[in-house]
Amino acid sequence: MWTSQQPGEPPDRRPPAGMSHGRGNVAAPSPPVRLRASGITKRFGRREVLSGVNLEVHAGEVAAVVGANGAGKSTFLKICAGLISPNSGQVEVQGSIGYCPQAGGTFDFLRPDEHFILFGRGNGLKRDVARSRGREMAAGLGWSPDPKVQARHLSGGTRQKLNVILAVLGGHDILLLDEPYQGFDRGTYTDFWEVIWRLRDTGRTIVVITHMLNAMDRVDQVLDLTPTGSERNR
Ligand SMILES: Nc1ncnc2c1ncn2[C@@H]1O[C@H](COP(=O)(O)OP(=O)(O)OP(=O)(O)O)[C@@H](O)[C@H]1O
Numbered sequence: 001m002w003t004s005q006q007p008g009e010p011p012d013r014r015p016p017a018g019m020s021h022g023r024g025n026v027a028a029p030s031p032p033v034r035l036r037a038s039g040i041t042k043r044f045g046r047r048e049v050l051s052g053v054n055l056e057v058h059a060g061e062v063a064a065v066v067g068a069n070g071a072g073k074s075t076f077l078k079i080c081a082g083l084i085s086p087n088s089g090q091v092e093v094q095g096s097i098g099y100c101p102q103a104g105g106t107f108d109f110l111r112p113d114e115h116f117i118l119f120g121r122g123n124g125l126k127r128d129v130a131r132s133r134g135r136e137m138a139a140g141l142g143w144s145p146d147p148k149v150q151a152r153h154l155s156g157g158t159r160q161k162l163n164v165i166l167a168v169l170g171g172h173d174i175l176l177l178d179e180p181y182q183g184f185d186r187g188t189y190t191d192f193w194e195v196i197w198r199l200r201d202t203g204r205t206i207v208v209i210t211h212m213l214n215a216m217d218r219v220d221q222v223l224d225l226t227p228t229g230s231e232r233n234r
């Protein structure tokens with residue numbers, strides 16, 4: 001399903017991602033697939049957490065992964081990121097990956113600027129560029145980092161802003177975000193989606209794990225990992 005909606009906008013007002021405007025009946029070629037997960041199955045011991053899961057996301061699309069606690073969402077994202085292997089199935093990736101883990105992802109004893117520089121340098125950015133890009137993104141989430149405060153002293157929501165920024169900072173083609181707005185206040189949640197929409201419009205491929213149903217109308221497709229029938233209560 002390749003529908004594309006803006007918040008508060010009827011589904012048919014906006015063309016599918018990557019389609020051109022105002023060129024008569026000539027449609028632009030479909031944007032390339034950046035992430036394709038096919039038949040992903042994962043077992044931990046004798047327990048099958050994922051059973052033949054498929055997901056295909058193009059450039060300029062946002063996919064949401066939903067499902068109950070323990071449904072295998074984080075496991076699936078880790079497999080997409082190449083952090084763990086599936087028992088069967090494969091993941092094909094076109095481009096570089098930025099990954100925001102569900103927990104952790106920041107360093108207690110580093111300051112926000114030091115995070116920006118560390119992750120930015122690791123992605124080929126110059127020191128000053130990395131710091132200013134990190135600060136720009138922080139401002140986009142309503143945060144002005146105190147240069148003296150270490151990450152361990154940040155509030156939970158602010159630390160999560162840092163976590164999200166680190167995934168996005170490198171300018172990667174594919175962003176895999178595992179419950180990225182945990183602890184965000186309402187304003188930051190809105191700001192976050194603004195950031196995602198801007199990234200989407202620049203052709204990024206974004207996969208977001210989410211529990212918030214009101215996010216659903218802002219994405220191009222939804223992968224629901226909720227187990228069905230006999231798979232429940234596992
Ligand atoms: N390394 C592991 N070893 C054994 N079991 C694991 C491992 N990682 C995850 N699991 C199990 O796999 C299941 C799916 O875990 P996962 O973290 O992917 O769920 P989730 O959908 O992200 O849940 P939540 O909404 O709580 O974040 C859980 O039952 C979990 O305990």
Ligand SMILES: [Mg+2]
Binds near residue numbers: 102
């Ligand atoms: Mg999870």
